[in-house]
Amino acid sequence: MSRVNPCLECGACCAHFRVSFYWGECQSAGGPVPDERVIQVTHNRVAMLGTDVKPSRCTALVGEVGKPGVSCSMYAQRSSTCREFEASWEHGEHNPACDTARAAYGLPPLPAPVIISLAS
Numbered sequence: 001m002s003r004v005n006p007c008l009e010c011g012a013c014c015a016h017f018r019v020s021f022y023w024g025e026c027q028s029a030g031g032p033v034p035d036e037r038v039i040q041v042t043h044n045r046v047a048m049l050g051t052d053v054k055p056s057r058c059t060a061l062v063g064e065v066g067k068p069g070v071s072c073s074m075y076a077q078r079s080s081t082c083r084e085f086e087a088s089w090e091h092g093e094h095n096p097a098c099d100t101a102r103a104a105y106g107l108p109p110l111p112a113p114v115i116i117s118l119a120s
């Protein structure tokens with residue numbers, strides 16, 4: 001049984017952490033990420049615009065954090081950092097950083113799936 005994707009009513013990680021990655025993921029270097037969406041942060045790394053400041057919020061994030069309808073406006077073009085950041089328990093593993101981002105917006109940690117044993 002699958003659950004509804006919790007990210008579709010969260011978005012906290014996109015508005016809490018600095019989202020940085022190797023510049024080679026930008027379109028000018030042959031990658032998917034539009035150059036105008038990033039800012040250079042070191043000689044070989046860039047960050048999503050809006051995430052290199054406090055308070056942080058990626059300029060590609062649309063909607064209100066913690067509300068239904070929040071989404072990434074460049075989902076198909078997002079970086080490996082975004083693609084690899086998973087909601088807790090999405091594939092059975094806890095992601096404490098997911099908890100941290102959610103807590104910053106007063107959202108509870110995602111609950112671990114309940115394992116029901118039929119053995120007696």
Ligand code: SF4
Nearest residue numbers: 014058060061072082
């Ligand atoms: S590019 Fe999309 S997934 Fe990545 S931080 Fe921005 S809004 Fe979030």
Ligand code: SF4
Nearest residue numbers: 007010011013087098
């Ligand atoms: S903080 Fe966790 S639940 Fe919220 S959008 Fe990010 S990965 Fe999804």
